[in-house]
Amino acid sequence: MKVTIREINKYVDQEVTIGCWLANKRSSGKIAFLQLRDGTGFIQGVVVKNEVPDDVFQLAKTVTQESSLYITGMVRIDERSPFGYELLVKDIELISESHDYPITPKAHGTEFLMDHRxxxxxxxxxxxxxxxxxxxxxxxxxxxxxxxxxxxxxxxxxxxxxxxxxxxxxxxxxxxxxxxxxxxxxxxxxxxxxxxxxxxxxxxxxxxxxxxxxxxxxxxxxxxxxxxxxxxxxxxxxxxxxxxxxxxxxxxxxxxxxxxxxxxxxxxxxxxxxxxxxxxxxxxxxxxxxxxxxxxxxxxxxxxxxxxxxxxxxxxxxxxxxxxxxxxxxxxxxxxxxxxxxxxxxxxxxxxxxxxxxxxxxxxxxxxxxxxxxxxxxxxxxxxxxxxxxxxxxxxxxxxxxxxxxxxxxxxxxxxxxxxxxxxxxxxxx
CATH class of the missing domain: 3.30.930.10 (Bira Bifunctional Protein; Domain 2)
Structure with missing residues (x-):
């Protein structure tokens, strides 16, 4: 079922698919955390190595910032998140890979950001x-x-x-x-x-x-x-x-x-x-x-x-x-x-x-x-x-x-x- 992040609260404990972009990511050994956005909101996708095929976990670790994706996963309540929910990822489909995205998580000057508005x-x-x-x-x-x-x-x-x-x-x-x-x-x-x-x-x-x-x-x-x-x-x-x-x-x-x-x-x-x-x-x-x-x-x-x-x-x-x-x-x-x-x-x-x-x-x-x-x-x-x-x-x-x-x-x-x-x-x- 394809849904948006804003309406994901209606699908707790259900498997859904979202079309999204990768805003940021970090990995810790056998877990990758993907910060995802789809225009309606932001949500974290959690990819656990032992719960997905090897190629899916490898993609989660190597996918680049602002690449576009289809993410399929289980919706879970996450009280630590400001949004209140997260996705336990089951599958990732790469739509379009982004290369050398200019706005990285580091600080940038105002003129640079305005040039890249x-x-x-x-x-x-x-x-x-x-x-x-x-x-x-x-x-x-x-x-x-x-x-x-x-x-x-x-x-x-x-x-x-x-x-x-x-x-x-x-x-x-x-x-x-x-x-x-x-x-x-x-x-x-x-x-x-x-x-x-x-x-x-x-x-x-x-x-x-x-x-x-x-x-x-x-x-x-x-x-x-x-x-x-x-x-x-x-x-x-x-x-x-x-x-x-x-x-x-x-x-x-x-x-x-x-x-x-x-x-x-x-x-x-x-x-x-x-x-x-x-x-x-x-x-x-x-x-x-x-x-x-x-x-x-x-x-x-x-x-x-x-x-x-x-x-x-x-x-x-x-x-x-x-x-x-x-x-x-x-x-x-x-x-x-x-x-x-x-x-x-x-x-x-x-x-x-x-x-x-x-x-x-x-x-x-x-x-x-x-x-x-x-x-x-x-x-x-x-x-x-x-x-x-x-x-x-x-x-x-x-x-x-x-x-x-x-x-x-x-x-x-x-x-x-x-x-x-x-x-x-x-x-x-x-």
Whole structure:
């Protein structure tokens, strides 16, 4: 019976066959221990010399790393294994022999591993990170579908930019200028006016020349937009969503989190509601912490966000940023014209902003005025203004960066490990 490693717990004390690769091996006299992987998980195969034909034991001792195999054996409970099971091997069939596999069990430098990303993905650590990433995606669809949201796919090629064109990839769209999308938000607002509550999940691009551990050139965003949602409604949805993601990973990926050495207690505490700090108070707090360089009207950098986050045991909202440092579409605070109804959600443990969101301007004249202030062409944004012309309503939305969220939940230091093939400032290979 051919099965996968992930479902092997259903076949205790039964003989099964798995298609797999040899991740590693060691032998001790008359026993060989094979570390096997099949894409769904990892398991140890135990080959005892006296219990298999001579050619099978010889193959077990000589087979090379990353050779592909069919392994037949008896499933046994193994309480010493993190996985909980092992295979008592009866037969081995070599499918394809691997020669001189470049990623050996010794330590390798980051650039070497990035050059071999197509192979590095096979390692136990990278496998665990990708499984958690997949769980976050699965839980995202579940969360929004259960709450009546409709999935909408905004275009990747756009003729305008929600936050200006200085950090966009420019291309030619026949005889017009076009850009790779940095956000699907404007289109999602149009979708919300048609469908009520919507969300998107897709790639976004930032031509930002940054080399920090938090930045990628190409990354994935989850962007919900909701008609008739106030600023407060928006914050409540965000904290419910992030709590849901963390608890789903804890429930369904405990083996992977343990493989990564993640401190589970820090994740178990992630439950809504989340604390909030007004931008004004954040500036005062930073001054008290010795950050004399920051003044009112400045945006926060990584050290500032980390200092604020370290004062809380769960994600924290920084709210009501100055209007001058935020995009044109954000609704002003009705009590203060100099700040807008927006919030950044900062993850704990130094992982920085994982969500940016706001209530959107719904007044036609105000939005038109803001477009003028930002020197944005009205003809390009006419369709966006139309949303305020034909039945405008209060509405809000946010964007969650998938890779930063994966990095935080898995405890991974650099976002380059949280996407299968990262695009970095100096890396387009493989």
């Amino acid at each position: 197509h192979l590095w993905l096979r390692s136990k650590r990278q496998h665990a990170i990708m499984v958690v990433r997949n769980e976050i995606i699965r839980a995202t669809y579940e969360f929004f579908n259960d709450r009546g949201f409709i999935k909408v796919d905004p275009p990747i090629l756009t003729g305008s930019a929600p936050e200006g064109t200085t950090e966009l990839f420019h291309t030619k769209y026949f005889d017009e200028d076009a850009y790779l999308s940095q956000s699907g938000q404007l289109y999602m607002e149009a979708a919300a006016m048609a469908l009520g509550k919507v969300f998107s999940f897709g790639p976004t691009f930032r031509a930002e020349k940054s080399k920090t551990r938090r930045h990628l050139i190409e990354f994935w965003m989850i962007e919900p937009e909701m008609a008739f949602y106030t600023f407060e409604d928006n914050l409540k949805l965000q904290e419910e969503y992030v709590s849901y993601l963390v608890q789903s990973v804890l429930k369904n990926c405990k083996l992977e989190l343990n493989t990564l050495g993640r401190d589970l207690s820090k994740l178990e505490n992630i439950q809504a509601p989340f604390p909030r700090i007004h931008y004004d108070d954040a500036i005062k707090f930073l001054h008290e912490k010795g950050f004399d360089d920051i003044k009112w009207g400045d945006d926060f950098g990584a050290p500032h966000e980390t200092a604020i986050a370290n004062s809380f045991d769960r994600p924290v909202f920084i709210t009501h940023f100055p209007k001058a440092i935020k995009p044109f579409y954000m609704e002003p605070d009705p009590d203060r014209e100099d700040v807008v109804l927006c919030a950044d959600l900062i993850a704990p443990e130094g992982y920085g902003e994982i969500i940016g969101g706001s209530e959107r301007i719904h007044d036609y004249e105000l939005l038109k005025h803001r477009l003028d202030e930002y020197h944005l062409p009205l003809d390009t944004y006419q369709w966006y203004l139309d949303l305020r012309k034909y039945g405008s309503v209060p509405h809000s939305g946010f964007g969650l960066g998938l890779e930063r969220t994966v990095a935080w939940i898995t405890g991974t230091e650099h976002v380059r490990e949280t996407i299968p093939f990262p695009r970095l400032l100096n890396r387009l290979y493989p």
